[in-house]
Amino acid sequence: MIAIDELWYRRGQFALIGLIVTLVAYLVFMINALGAGLLDQAGSAVKGLNADALVFADNANLSLQQSELAAETVAEIKAAPGVEQSSALGYVSVQPSEQPEKGPVAFLGFEAGTISAPALREGRELEAGETGAVLADKRFVEERGLGIGDTIEVSSRLQLYTFEIVGTVDEGPFFFQTPIWGAIEDFRLLKYGDDPDAPVATLVMVSGAADLVESVPADVPGTEAATPGQTFNSIPGVSAQQGTANAIQGFGLAIGAMVIGVFFYVLTLQKVGQIGVLKAIGASSWFVFRQLLLQVFIISIIGIVIALPLTIVTVNLLPSNVPLLVERDKILMAAILLLGTAVIGVLFSGRRIATVDPLIALGQQQ
């Protein structure tokens, strides 16, 4: 094909633009990974909660920090019409005694054997009512050099509590913190001490009928509900953070489109004479533009294919405190967008090609 022959003949020039496309793609993918990493830090465990709806206290504005549910309210929610499965979940931020510089962690109290139980990765499950034991997130054990059978000491309300790690899970961060999952009874102890009248949960996870988000608050006064996705988006800063990452990625794509567009436009201007010859011997403008599109497509694909492993290697080399996460679907979408913007970038060249008069082939010398 003419387009590929030209790519090969001018390989030096095209390698240069290929390098630029690779760098633009690398930049876009890294921003994409940063956006995904920040979102993951915000609380992928929240988004991944296995429930149709999460029921909060109605004065909490879907806040995991503010919501507190009394025992009677939890019982009413669990008994509400349409609820087939339910489980209380408690969240409290605690500070491990060892390596405090790594910051506080989320203690998530769940009911063993219900929909709030995280999927076990290693070790054993918690038994119903088992206290003093936790399932630690894999990041928690990796960052702190811990393993199954080790004990950890955490402080809450100026008191120290000891837990044994009996298993690990991989549900992701919860509210910008690495979680450890324990019994709901331990959550109560950590957050409220021995007060028998204290709230018993942060929220209740419910599954069953399709309209639980609307029906449960209607049936149980003093509650409001949202899907896990809505709850995740209501985490303070998540929308602004994602908007920022998307905007930076958008700028990266726009700059990439302009760089590719300008390069191919200059190349088109240099080739006006050759385009005139092609058109003089019968090539249509569309045929000539197709060659350009094919070249842009090939160069962009090569750039993307090189940038992808480069991104993955970089993400793996950077320390884990840099929030980077390569999500296949998001990276694929960014790659498709990059291809699309590259094609948009050469539309001006298409306009120039259409205006080349084949008459210039007569009298010119190459």
Added chain:
Amino acid sequence: MTPNMIVTVDARGISKTYGDGENAVQAVRSTTFTANAGELIALVGPSGSGKTTLLAMLGGLLTPSEGSLTVGGVALTAEGNSKLAQFRRERVGFVFQGSNLLPYLTARRNLLAVAEIGGRTNGDPKEVADRLLDEMGLMERAKAYPSEMSGGERQRVAIARALMNDPALILLDEPTANLDTTRGRQVVEMLQSEVKQRNKTALMVTHDLRMAEYASRTLRIEDGVVTEV
């Protein structure tokens, strides 16, 4: 004209005017002539006489302002751009002044490009390209890029390219302008042989009257008016 002669070009009273009103310039004036299959016609005339305009009209790069023009059975008086492109793909072969081969294609690929853009070849394009290169004595240069070839070789490749789509009319714009006399003669002799052998019509614009000697007849154009020499 003998009874079996095939008329390739039938121009009747064609004119070409650029601009309008007081700025109008008539480059070709009321020209009538025919060209038949098997003829190599030389078109001579001073600079600015209208040679290029006439060549462009015959090749479907311009349409006449007045008169009727039929080339290879296609009336070119009022064709649109895409129809003209199709006409050029199917009925015309061009040989430009500086060969104008695509610099990023080898000799063989320059020929195959004609098929790639949609030109119809008389048989498998690769076989046709190889046969033409062989006839032009260029088989050993098939993989050479234009920058690696001599001027004579480039013009022979250009002639082979012009024959790829088996055209009714071959138009040559000063094909020997950049060649020394010996190579110029070789190229025109080759062209003359191809025209006779394939029963094609060729119209060659030239300043060099020595090259015009190879033509079966010569047309002279001056101030846009064509006369038979």
